Amino acid sequence: MPSDVDTKLQDLVHESLTRVCADAQLDRLRFTYVAHIAAIQATFRAFAFSVNAVAPVNRLPPDVLLEILAWLPCSALVKASHVCSYWRSTALASATLWSSIILDVTHGKTDQLVGFLRRAKNAPTSVAVRFRGTLRQTKAALSALLLHTHHMKALDIFLGGDGKEVGVRFDGLKLEIPPSPPMESLIVRSYIWRDCIYVELSSAHGSFGSLRRLYLGATLLSSFALLPDLPSLTDLRFQVGKTYRGSPFDFKSLEDALRKCPLLSRLVISDMPYDGLDDPNRSINLPNLRHLGLAGYVDRLESMRMMLKFLSSFNVQHVSMYGYALEGSFSQALDFVIEEDTPNVVDAYITRYSAPPGIQYDSPFYGRDDETSFSLRAVDNRKFTRTLYCLPNPRDVITGYSTTLQRLFVDVQSWRHLLASTSVTLVALEDLFIFGDPFWIIGLHQVAPLRVPSVKNITIYIVSHQPEEWNAEDVQEFLDKQITDFTSPLETLRLYGGEFDLDCWDLAQEAELNASYLVDVRSALQDRANVLDIRNGKLRRVRIPFSSAEAYWLS
16 A cells, blocks of 8 residues: 555656646747747738739839839938838849938937948949038947948938037148049038038049049148049139138149049139239149139239239139238128139129029128129130129229120119219120119219210019109100110110019019000100010019129010
8 A cells, every 4th residue: 555655756747747748838839829820920911912013112113103202302212212112122233223312410429321332332323411410439330331332323421410509620631532443522521610520531543533522611722732643523623621811822732632533624713812822923733624713802003913823714614702901800801803814794784682602602792881782793705704702892893894894784782882973884795784773773873874875775674663654755754864875776776574572582473464554655655666575464574694683574
């Protein structure tokens, strides 16, 4: 007969065997459950795939889908790649879809940027990145970016600071750009325009053989001594850094750098220390240069002439110049003249509403007494142009063309200053274009007439708040008092009415002159020109060359 101990042992063994059997059965049930769940999920996936497959958006051919996705910004493109498996597989299979990158990198977080670069694989990539963060974070992010320049065709780096009231300074930051044979465009700037960024391009042979455009912010000219040969460069723009009035200017480094760019056709230099050139006979021949833009301190007109001679401006088709004297502000006006290399000017455009020339800063330019200065663009008989910004008075320049000027486009404010107190005679002028409502000038006794004995065609864009504020009597009085010495009738007289407000452009509205009013005006002016063109109807827009001002007129 078994003892109590044996009985307990038997019970324990039985209990253990029962538990093992139960665990095994539970495992079988769990496995069966998991298998059923997997089967259900597979069924749902198959169903979802079938539904997605017949959805119109998923029946698009891959090339059509990629064309649509290519319109998305970078952030939306990432989200689109997670919509479904078809979209994701199609998106990830296309390296070119990820090859146009426009991103903000904040506080050194480069995961998204690096992800785009990896998905682009070795496809030619265009990258525009604004870096925000501390100097240390920005350096780390730049290091991650520059590892991928070997397959970039365009790189735009903007150092945007940390977003705080007192921003991060990048002055002295060094960027070593590794060999980038496919790169065609390189832009490096800082939000603090005086910060000098040291950009060093790899000097290895052929490292930048495809580079066509190079834009740099504040740059030490000494760094140009390290510039490699750039056989394809056609567009060079940079700001001269760390120069002060009267400070020496490293023209030797600039000259050596320009000689390494045989195809250079556009050169724009801002903060140019004109008075740093001490050799009046120094010059460099850039045979392919067609566009030259200069901006900087000017104390002496002769300094500017020396600089233009140094760059052989007489061979350059288009020259733009902006100058200022830094005496507490940019409000000091400078008297500019156009070089003797364009003596036969035939076209001139004068406007007081001048936009920034794009060769200096984004702030507006002001002339004498903090009034908006004038801009003048002159075209000679060879189609060479000279554009002057921050011009105190157009009269100082325009009177030099009295025997050659054939076409003049002038706004009303410029007209007032051009003819202040003393008349101007333009003996060769044939076509005159006036922008603005000129009839209020009639009552200003200090505005003298413009004498144009050869004029044949006059066009007036009458931009006023009320199109019917002017009438035929105003036009006749203006022609009699302000435009004189011409033979009547004119060949053509064009009057385009409309509404314009410099401060409230959005208030410009369509306005029509009533039919009887038009009949009266045409009847009164019919003897003034062989062809009389007075338009009304749908508003259109006219833009003054190189100006931000726009007119709305009836046509």
